[in-house]
Amino acid sequence: MRQHAANLLTVVRIGLAPVFFVLFLLVPEWVPTSPWLALGLVWVLYLVMEFSDLFDGMVARSTGTVSDLGKVLDPFADVVARLTYFLCFVEAGIMPAWVFLLVLYRELAMTFLRMMLARKGIALGAKTGGKVKTVLYAVATFLGLVRYSVGGVIPESPLVPVLGLVFFVVLGAGVVAAYISFLEYVRAGWEQLRS
Structure with missing residues (x-):
C-alpha cells in the first residue's frame, strides 16, 4: 500500500x-x-x-x-x-478565452512531444523554463482566486481591478515562460534524438 x-x-x-x-x-x-x-x-x-x-x-x-x-x-x-x-x-470573466487557448495549445503540444519522444525511448525531465512556468501559473491561480473572491464579496472594491491587472501580468509571464520552456524541450529532445 x-x-x-x-x-x-x-x-x-x-x-x-x-x-x-x-x-x-x-x-x-x-x-x-x-x-x-x-x-x-x-x-x-x-x-x-x-x-x-x-x-x-x-x-x-x-x-x-x-x-x-x-x-x-x-x-x-x-x-x-x-x-x-x-x-x-x-x-x-476574469481571464480571456484566447489566453486559455494559448495555455491549452501549449499543453497539447507538450503532450504530443512527450509521446513522440517516448516512442523513441526518450523521457525528458523538467527544464528550468518548465519550473518557472509552474511557479508563475501557481501564483497566477492564487491571485485569480483572490480577485474572484474579493469581486464576489465586495464587487465595488477598488482592489478588484488592481488584483485583476496583477493576475493578468503574472499569468502572461507564465504563458511566455510556458512557450519558452516548450522550445527548451524541443531542443533537448532533438539533441537526444541526434545522439
Missing part, C-alpha cells in the same frame, strides 16, 4: 478537478445568500488539491517509491488542475 500512496494522492487530485469546476460554477448561485461559505468551500478544495500536489512527491521520495507511472501521472494531474482553474476564470 505504501508504494501506491503517492500515486493515489495524484489520482485524488485529478478526481477533484471536476468537483472544483462544478463547485466554482455554483458559487454565483450561493453568493447572494452566503458568500463566505461558498467561497470558503472553493478555497478549501483548492488548498486540498494544491497540498496533495506537494505531498505526493514528498511521499514518493520519502518512501523510495518514485515510479515511472508517478513521473507521468504527476505532470498530467498538474495540467488537469491548472486547465480546470483557468477554465473557471474564463467562466468568471
